[in-house]
Every structure is written in structure tokens, then in C-alpha cells.
Amino acid sequence: MSKWFASLQADFEQTFIAADRWKSLIKGLGVTLEITLLALLIGVMLGVLVAVIRSSYDQMAAQKKSNGLLSVLNGLCKLYLTVIRGTPVMVQLLIMYFVILANSTNTVLTAVLTFGINTGAYVAEIVRSGIMSIDAGQMEAGRSLGLNYVQTMWHIIIPQAVKNILPALGNEFIALLKETSIVNVIGMKDITKWAINVQGRTYQAFMPFIGIALVYLVMVIILSKLVNLLERRLRSSER
Amino acid sequence: MSADILIKVENLEKVFTGKTTVRALDGVSAEICRGEVVVVIGPSGSGKSTFLRCLNLLEMPTAGSVVFEGTDITDPAVDINLHRQKMGMVFQHFNLFPHMTILENMTLAPMKLLKKSKADAEAQAKALLERVGLADRANAYPSQLSGGQKQRVAIVRSLCMDPEVMLFDEPTSALDPEMVGEVLDVMKELAREGMTMVVVTHEMGFAREVGDRVLFMADGKLLEEGTPEEIFGHPQNARLQDFLAKVL
Numbered sequence: 001m002s003k004w005f006a007s008l009q010a011d012f013e014q015t016f017i018a019a020d021r022w023k024s025l026i027k028g029l030g031v032t033l034e035i036t037l038l039a040l041l042i043g044v045m046l047g048v049l050v051a052v053i054r055s056s057y058d059q060m061a062a063q064k065k066s067n068g069l070l071s072v073l074n075g076l077c078k079l080y081l082t083v084i085r086g087t088p089v090m091v092q093l094l095i096m097y098f099v100i101l102a103n104s105t106n107t108v109l110t111a112v113l114t115f116g117i118n119t120g121a122y123v124a125e126i127v128r129s130g131i132m133s134i135d136a137g138q139m140e141a142g143r144s145l146g147l148n149y150v151q152t153m154w155h156i157i158i159p160q161a162v163k164n165i166l167p168a169l170g171n172e173f174i175a176l177l178k179e180t181s182i183v184n185v186i187g188m189k190d191i192t193k194w195a196i197n198v199q200g201r202t203y204q205a206f207m208p209f210i211g212i213a214l215v216y217l218v219m220v221i222i223l224s225k226l227v228n229l230l231e232r233r234l235r236s237s238e239r
Numbered sequence: 240m241s242a243d244i245l246i247k248v249e250n251l252e253k254v255f256t257g258k259t260t261v262r263a264l265d266g267v268s269a270e271i272c273r274g275e276v277v278v279v280i281g282p283s284g285s286g287k288s289t290f291l292r293c294l295n296l297l298e299m300p301t302a303g304s305v306v307f308e309g310t311d312i313t314d315p316a317v318d319i320n321l322h323r324q325k326m327g328m329v330f331q332h333f334n335l336f337p338h339m340t341i342l343e344n345m346t347l348a349p350m351k352l353l354k355k356s357k358a359d360a361e362a363q364a365k366a367l368l369e370r371v372g373l374a375d376r377a378n379a380y381p382s383q384l385s386g387g388q389k390q391r392v393a394i395v396r397s398l399c400m401d402p403e404v405m406l407f408d409e410p411t412s413a414l415d416p417e418m419v420g421e422v423l424d425v426m427k428e429l430a431r432e433g434m435t436m437v438v439v440t441h442e443m444g445f446a447r448e449v450g451d452r453v454l455f456m457a458d459g460k461l462l463e464e465g466t467p468e469e470i471f472g473h474p475q476n477a478r479l480q481d482f483l484a485k486v487l
Contacts, residue, residue, distance in 0.1 A: 135332075135334075137330060137334040138334060138336065140328075141328075141334035141335075144328035144397075145324070145327075145348040145352075145396070145397070145400060146321070146325075146352050146400065147348060148320045155347060155351070156336050160337065160338050163338070
């Protein structure tokens with residue numbers, strides 16, 4: 001038992017302490033978080049935009065009105081959703097790196113754009129479900145006061161929708177954080193790449209991989225706690 | 240009645256096309272004069288709510304025109320948002336904004352649209368709340384209010400925009416019986432102050448007491464109109480006689 005424990009300790013030292021590997025782990029953590037947070041920002045903005053376009057189009061269609069620009073935008077949004085949700089994010093990352101941004105050496109930009117655009121597609125459908133969950137009377141009340149469509153969306157519909165979709169958004173954010181673990185295919189040194197490198201140097205697999213699994217786990221736990229906290233704060237304003 | 244016409248509706252038609260085609264409004268023409276209280280009655284499904292919702296274009300009529308203050312607002316070139324600011328609307332289900340306090344519900348539109356300062360908008364909102372006896376609930380959320388209180392807030396929320404006309408879409412139908420009175424009292428006071436009102440309701444007592452004119456609708460048509468005495472005392476149309484026999 002004590003022998004096993006001693007060997008575990010030796011593994012630990014070799015993996016994290018030797019050659020100051022913990023420093024590169026922290027750098028890798030920075031890369032993972034940077035990509036996640038920036039992609040989250042892009043994803044939410046893109047998602048809300050697409051969701052608003054899609055639901056306005058649906059509402060117009062329900063009233064049998066037509067608007068050329070909105071129809072075109074809606075078509076573009078549908079194409080975007082189909083392509084992005086229909087292909088693996090790994091393939092999207094490779095296309096972004098080797099085809100679309102082939103001349104760029106900025107891998108952070110490549111990764112952030114890829115994951116932002118990917119997350120946006122999922123967030124769009126989540127936000128749209130939130131918008132649809134709000135009673136039509138809310139839109140009517142806003143419009144009857146003289147607020148225009150966008151003002152009513154922004155001040156009345158979206159705040160209530162966000163409250164309803166927070167759990168689903170939390171899920172999406174967790175998925176995004178974990179999906180960034182594939183960025184090593186374009187040569188980025190995130191924590192997964194760190195573990196692969198350490199394993200290559202030390203021939204230890206257990207400690208580096210279990211180690212980063214725990215790091216991911218802790219990050220996800222913190223993220224879910226934050227989402228829960230936000231959820232409770234938003235709910236408390238109501239009663 | 241003065242001839243100062245505020246809203247003039249001509250040959251209004253609304254056809255809902257879907258699996259089945261419903262002719263909700265079938266050539267309705269009417270005039271609403273300034274300072275007048277017009278009550279619209281009729282059996283359910285008669286098109287009276289659709290008529291009211293066409294007045295501020297929450298429902299887009301399929302034919303006909305709605306002229307408000309001399310402008311045909313069914314013209315697509317007209318900025319309907321500007322005209323809606325002057326047409327307050329009160330809904331059957333209140334439609335307060337649940338994520339905002341009562342005060343925020345009331346000050347949102349005046350601040351965004353009339354560019355009032357927060358202080359001005361809040362002062363006006365508080366004065367109105369005082370009038371309907373809800374000054375102490377200014378910082379409550381809608382879920383903390385009773386139905387009657389919610390509807391009184393909905394009325395003063397519309398009044399914050401200083402409208403020319405108030406449209407009421409069955410304002411007491413979703414209320415518990417003991418709360419109907421408090422909402423009708425607010426509406427009566429509004430009428431006394433000279434507010435132009437169009438009220439769709441099943442409250443025949445209110446129609447008789449407060450209405451200057453009563454419109455009777457059935458099957459999407461305006462079948463009879465007149466003073467409350469004429470409508471309730473000497474109904475001409477057979478459908479109206481039948482309707483009154485059932486509700487009175």
C-alpha cells in the first residue's frame with residue numbers, strides 16, 4: 001500500500017513538478033479559458049441575432065405579411081444552422097485553419113471564430129425556444145404602448161426568455177468548454193495538448209490525463225454553479 | 240354628441256385564412272367621437288375583440304380603413320408606432336411585464352418614447368398610482384398583486400403615455416367577481432374625466448351606466464347601434480333581442 005502510494009507520488013512529481021511542467025499547465029489553462037470565453041461572447045451575440053431574425057420571420061409569416069429582406073436573412077440563418085449543426089466541430093476547425101484562414105498564423109483567432117460560430121448555431125435555437133415560450137400578450141402589450149418590434153424584443157421579450165433558457169444555455173456553455181479540447185489539431189497548446197506532451201516525455205499516462213480530466217471537471221462545476229447563481233438571482237426578482 | 244370624430248372606421252374586414260376561413264369582421268363601419276364612451280357588446284365570436292384590435296392594428300384588417308386623427312393608419316407608409324402611443328390598450332389578461340416592478344412597467348414607454356427623464360416619469364407614475372389607490376405597491380412585482388390590482392396597474396400604465404383614446408378588451412372577464420367593481424370604478428372615473436373610450440365588455444350594467452353609445456355586433460357585423468336606452472330599452476334587431484334575453 002505504501003509502495004503504491006510512493007509510486008503515485010513519484011508520478012505526480014514527474015508529471016507536474018519536474019521541469020516546471022505546472023507552469024505550462026497553467027499556460028494551457030489560459031489558452032482553454034481564452035478560447036472558451038471569447039467563443040462564448042461571439043456565440044451568444046450571433047445566437048441572439050439569428051434567433052430574433054428567425055422568430056420575426058415566423059411572426060410575419062403567421063400574419064401572412066412578407067418582407068423581402070427578412071426572407072433573405074431568414075434563408076441565410078437557416079443555411080447557417082443546417083451547415084454548422086450538420087458538420088462536426090473538428091471538421092469545421094480544420095476547414096477554418098487550412099482553408100478559410102489558411103494565410104493567418106493567429107490560431108487563437110481561428111479557434112475563437114470556429115467555436116463562436118459553432119456555439120452560435122446552438123444558442124440560436126435555444127434562444128428561439130425561449131422567445132417562443134413568452135406569451136404573445138407580452139409582445140402585444142409592448143407594441144400597444146408604441147414600442148417598436150426591436151424595443152419590445154430587447155426590453156420585454158428577451159429578458160424573460162433568457163430566464164427560461166438559462167439551464168439550456170448552461171449546458172451549451174459546458175459543452176463548449178469541453179469541446180475546446182480538440183484545438184491541439186491546429187497546434188494550440190491547451191491543457192489537453194499539455195497532457196499529450198507530458199505523456200510523450202515521461203511515458204506516464206495516468207497522472208497527466210487523469211489530472212486534466214479533474215481540471216475540466218472543476219471548471220465545469222464552477223461554471224454550473226455560476227449559472228445556478230445567475231438563475232436564482234433572476235428568479236428572485238419576480239417574487 | 241359633438242361631431243369631432245377621433246376614429247373613423249370604414250368597411251373594416253378581417254378574414255383569417257387557415258385550415259378554415261373565418262370572416263371575423265364583415266364590413267364594419269363606425270365612428271368614435273372625442274370624449275365619447277363607446278361600449279361594444281355581442282355574443283362571443285361575434286368579432287368585437289377583433290374590431291377593437293383592428294383599431295390600433297394589433298390585428299391587420301384585410302380590407303377597409305381606420306382613420307385616426309385624420310390619418311389612415313392602415314396605410315403601410317404610416318408609422319403605426321407613433322399612433323399607437325396615443326391609443327392606450329387594456330387587455331383581458333393584463334399583460335403586465337412580470338420581470339419589472341410596477342413602477343418600471345409604467346415608466347418604460349414614457350422614458351423610451353416620450354424621452355421623459357426617469358424622475359419625471361416616476362413622478363407621473365406615482366401620481367397615477369395614487370389615484371387608483373396603489374401608491375404603496377410601486378416597487379412590487381406583478382406576481383405580488385391581485386387580479387384587480389393588476390388590471391388597475393395596466394390601465395394607469397397606458398395612461399402614462401397620455402393617450403387620446405383608451406381601448407379596453409374585456410377588462411374584467413378574467414377577474415374574480417369581487418374584483419370587477421374596483422376596475423369598473425377606475426374606468427368610470429376615467430369616463431367622467433372625459434377620456435375617449437372604446438370598451439368591449441360583457442358588463443351590461445357598465446354599458447348602461449357609463450356608455451354614451453352602444454354597438455351590438457354579431458357574426459362580424461355591426462347589427463345595431465344607439466344610446467344605452469335605445470339598445471337596452473327598445474332593441475330592434477332580433478339577434479339583439481335574443482342576446483339581451485340571455486344576458487339580462
